[in-house]
Amino acid sequence: MQGLPERFLQYIYKENLFNKKNKLLLAVSGGVDSVVLCKLCHICGFNFGIAHCNFQLRGEESDRDEAFVKELAERLQRPFYSVRFDTKAFAAEHKYATQEAARILRYDWFEKVRAENDYDFIVTAHHADDNIETVLMNFFRGTGIRGVSGMKPRNGKILRPLLFAKRKDLEDFQQAEGLSFVQDNSNLSNDYTRNFFRNTILPLIAQKYPEVQDNLLDNIERFKEAEILYQHAIAQYRKKLLQQNGEDIYIPVLLLQKTPAVQTILLELLRPYDFKPAQLPDILGLLYSESGKYVLSSTHRILRDRKHLILSRLQEVSSSPVVIEQPGNYVFANGTLSVKHTDATAIPTDPKVACIDASAIQFPLLLRPWRTGDYFYPLGMPKKKKLSRFFIDNKLSMADKEKVWVVEMNKKIIWVVGYRIDDRFKIKKQTTSVLRLEWK
Amino acid sequence: MQGLPERFLQYIYKENLFNKKNKLLLAVSGGVDSVVLCKLCHICGFNFGIAHCNFQLRGEESDRDEAFVKELAERLQRPFYSVRFDTKAFAAEHKYATQEAARILRYDWFEKVRAENDYDFIVTAHHADDNIETVLMNFFRGTGIRGVSGMKPRNGKILRPLLFAKRKDLEDFQQAEGLSFVQDNSNLSNDYTRNFFRNTILPLIAQKYPEVQDNLLDNIERFKEAEILYQHAIAQYRKKLLQQNGEDIYIPVLLLQKTPAVQTILLELLRPYDFKPAQLPDILGLLYSESGKYVLSSTHRILRDRKHLILSRLQEVSSSPVVIEQPGNYVFANGTLSVKHTDATAIPTDPKVACIDASAIQFPLLLRPWRTGDYFYPLGMPKKKKLSRFFIDNKLSMADKEKVWVVEMNKKIIWVVGYRIDDRFKIKKQTTSVLRLEWK
Incomplete structure (x- = not known):
């Protein structure tokens, strides 16, 4: 087995993530994963700054983590950015779960820092075990093919160059290098569920299928390719079934009914227009309803006309003849x-x-x-x-x-x-x- | 909620499974599920016979089950077919696990009885919980999209008209109708794993996600449609990439490399020629190897030529210029x-x-x-x-x-x-x- 830095570089190369000319903004909590990410980027000579969010959810511990990451940045002589959020208040105000609020605050702020300071990418320390746990949570909460194909190493400006590595690989590296770190913030309810899959479910399943971790990583690879092919098929149906007609889009009902997977195709076609999976039964109902029935999203109306479903922007609906x-x-x-x-x-x-x-x-x-x-x-x-x-x-x-x-x-x-x-x-x-x- | 017989008929109608003109061969172990299947087919006036396998894995209990099913058939005045297998010997001889041996013996024999006695279909009592458990076993053992889209209500001559029903629905019906049954044979190792997911894993996960059963059934529906779209995409690549050339099939290497999911496409294209997923790394190697390298399946050879992979039947390989x-x-x-x-x-x-x-x-x-x-x-x-x-x-x-x-x-x-x-x-x-x- 090669060393972690070599595997890190190979993965970055294989997935074509970034190179030494890029400016990287590392998202660093101070936990093992993100401390290892810093070290690897440092060893490999990448050009990076460090960003830390203090969610102020654990009082002094949150401040301790912030101080730790600040010191780390100073030691590595890297630019340091930090922010303090009143996460509870934000969550209450917008009626988000705490975990969801933290996620939104975090990524919004990272993007702001990135853009203001001319960084090319935001880089996170998500690793293979995170990916497995995310897929398991999606799977049991209910999902389609997207949810089982895992996090992608590249998602817009956000890069995840540690997805190849298992938690154990990172911990071994941390120990071998004698890296200090702080305990990750784990009092978000999402983390409770994550820990439940990590510490309870996966070890139990490993008793029946000892290779379960590798099996799930293989699944992710397979589903990733399956998703590409799936999207390919959807794109073809989009081309075939969405007919631009002035400001409106017409979907021929008969043609749609002849497709082999009406529900899925309809859901995917309407996804960009802010229709939700929960509206699917109503929208499917339009296929068998009389002219004039319709379903609304926040931005669009889909209307049953005689031979078509007609998709219109709400602002045009208000005056369209x-x-x-x-x-x-x-x-x-x-x-x-x-x-x-x-x-x-x-x-x-x-x-x-x-x-x-x-x-x-x-x-x-x-x-x-x-x-x-x-x-x-x-x-x-x-x-x-x-x-x-x-x-x-x-x-x-x-x-x-x-x-x-x-x-x-x-x-x-x-x-x-x-x-x-x-x-x-x-x-x-x-x-x-x-x-x-x-x-x- | 409608009664079970109504839902049974609706599902049969919706999935277009069978009608009263068809002759059905019911696979009946004597357990709750298959006893309910018999009762439903009886109530609904379908034309059926009953087939029972005695795997002789549990001594007297196996014989008791056989006698029970025979009596059930007599009571319902239906044709009865039974067979006794020396399952252990068959498994040992062909180096199968006991569960696998039983599966092969069972379906081979059902098909034989079906064909010899002019039945249209073999009908099994698999239900929604079986489907969930099967998907979970596939998922953790490692699978692609096929393995998470579940059992199909129609698979060739085998029909599964109870996939819509949960185990609890069948048990409630059995109790309400006062149906007698025998305990299912559960000493096959596959059943141990199945019971583990049923009795240990799923109840644990239900503590986090109370709707887990319905979530997984929704997943199955979604993956089923996703699989259809996936197969649709594969069919197009098959058309584009497989070029018949005399007795051989040519696959243009450059065109293949340009596809968005080389591994999956190659695996699917070669699946009908008995190449196995485990051979994929070797086959992918051919894309980067010199002319003349090849990989063999039990029936075919795939050979790297300059610009093509050439797929030939082994019997033609022996004399093809x-x-x-x-x-x-x-x-x-x-x-x-x-x-x-x-x-x-x-x-x-x-x-x-x-x-x-x-x-x-x-x-x-x-x-x-x-x-x-x-x-x-x-x-x-x-x-x-x-x-x-x-x-x-x-x-x-x-x-x-x-x-x-x-x-x-x-x-x-x-x-x-x-x-x-x-x-x-x-x-x-x-x-x-x-x-x-x-x-x-």
């Missing part, structure tokens, strides 16, 4: 418009319902926000009137006016939705077939 | 032929070496088995001679004759490998450059 190609339900910014044929020729009294002479109608109709310059023939009036005038006559507020939509056909307004139909389309004596529009 | 396009090492049925240029004009004495006048040679040469009708000008003789005659003169046995290969150029034989070169290609006084062929 809707084409009405046939009777059915159509979602627009103010709700749903239901369009159907009926024989009932009674004149409705509800302003949210419009009954018009079907023989005067040719699809498609267009449902859109009103705009300056629009005019129509208000029911019962022989002359055309500008909508702006009509609104004044009807004493609409500015806010109300902004929300008005119209239904038009061939540039003629049929209905000012919720207010008045156009006289040209009204039910006449000879009318036998009625088109009923209802705003819900 | 080898094109020699330039100096180098070439593998053929009898060993390797090394071809190189040299300045040494000494005549070799070893019959396994041929030195010929390089100026008389134009590549490519062809290395092939001799055939009837072949002739050449044996060194030192002015007249051509048939090889068949030459072999008689040299007293070759029938077996020796069968193994003779020749090197030819433009239909002229240069060398009867291991015996004599052709006079037309010998080294002459004016020869300055020599081509040296050596059979190793």
